[in-house]
Amino acid sequence: MKVIKFLAVIPARKNSKRIKNKNLIKYKGVPLVKHTLNQISKLKDIKLSVLSSDSDKILKYSNKIKNCIAIKRPNKISKDNSSTEDAILHAISVIEKKGFKIENIILLQVTSPFRTSKDIKNCIDEFKKKKYISIFSSYSKKSFIWQKKNKTLKSLSYNFQNRIRSQKLKNLYYENGAIYIFDCKKFKKIKNRIMKPFGTYLMSEQNSLDLDSKDDLIFLRKGIK
Numbered sequence: 001m002k003v004i005k006f007l008a009v010i011p012a013r014k015n016s017k018r019i020k021n022k023n024l025i026k027y028k029g030v031p032l033v034k035h036t037l038n039q040i041s042k043l044k045d046i047k048l049s050v051l052s053s054d055s056d057k058i059l060k061y062s063n064k065i066k067n068c069i070a071i072k073r074p075n076k077i078s079k080d081n082s083s084t085e086d087a088i089l090h091a092i093s094v095i096e097k098k099g100f101k102i103e104n105i106i107l108l109q110v111t112s113p114f115r116t117s118k119d120i121k122n123c124i125d126e127f128k129k130k131k132y133i134s135i136f137s138s139y140s141k142k143s144f145i146w147q148k149k150n151k152t153l154k155s156l157s158y159n160f161q162n163r164i165r166s167q168k169l170k171n172l173y174y175e176n177g178a179i180y181i182f183d184c185k186k187f188k189k190i191k192n193r194i195m196k197p198f199g200t201y202l203m204s205e206q207n208s209l210d211l212d213s214k215d216d217l218i219f220l221r222k223g224i225k
Contacts, residue, residue: 001101006124007184008046008106010036011087013078014055019217023058027113027220032211033058036110037065039117045124046106050091054078069095084109085191092184102184107193111211112178113220115203120179123201127181134182134198139205142169173200176208 012023012033024031030038033051040046051062052071059070071094077086084107092102104127108120119137127135144166145157157172158164179201180193187193211220 001099003101003103004048004095006045006047006104006106006181007092007095007100007102008040008049008108009088009091010040010049010051010108010110011073011084011091012051012053012055012058012110013073013082014053014058015078015080017080019211019214022211022217023053023110025211025217025220031061032110032113034061035113036108037061037068039115039120040106040108041065041068042117043121043124045121048095048100050095052087052091069098085193088193089188089191092188105180105182105184105187107180107182109177109210112176112209113211114207114209115178116207119201119203119207123179123181126199126201130199132181132197132199133186134180134193134195136175136194136198136200137177137179137203137208138173138175138200139203139208140171140173141205142166143172144169145172173202174205174208175200176203177210178203178208 016022023033027035040049049068050071051059051068052073053059054073062068062070071091073087077090123137143157147154147156158169182193186195209216
């Protein structure tokens with residue numbers, strides 16, 4: 001049985017509610033799915049990767065990437081309400097049946113176009129150095145944040161009755177969805193990508209775009225220009 005220290009899993013469904021075919025949108029002339037595959041092909045820590053999709057068109061992008069396995073995702077876990085965790089568990093099952101033992105999973109969603117290979121490498125290094133069970137990427141920002149509940153607004157990050165200067169606000173950490181690394185064995189049991197003890201790898205806010213809405217798409221296209 002061959003041991004895989006880090007298995008990269010790239011989930012990429014063909015359908016998307018808010019942005020049509022968003023996994024194939026081009027960034028710098030390259031479809032987002034291929035952009036992510038190109039990133040991991042440069043990393044020595046990643047010896048094996050998986051592209052999971054219900055689309056044959058998307059799966060074809062794995063052909064020219066060394067040690068990348070294309071996995072056809074069943075329709076039952078390719079719906080709008082299907083979870084990414086379901087896709088990961090399916091990918092793990094397929095790879096284990098091929099005789100591999102997986103120690104850790106690196107989840108890379110292709111809708112993070114500004115994430116870099118260096119970001120992924122640095123996150124792996126942080127995961128190994130701190131001996132975490134899981135780590136997620138984020139960006140840090142000081143913000144005056146409010147929440148609306150039952151038509152009432154409530155200040156969350158500060159007391160509006162005793163307003164302070166922005167410099168004195170505490171840093172808030174925003175999970176950006178770009179990189180997740182976690183222990184495979186524990187994930188199969190808990191079925192959650194974030195497990196204690198966990199940490200976060202800080203990316204810049206500029207590189208943290210998660211392509212999820214038409215406004216995000218507009219921002220991406222402006223960035224390309």
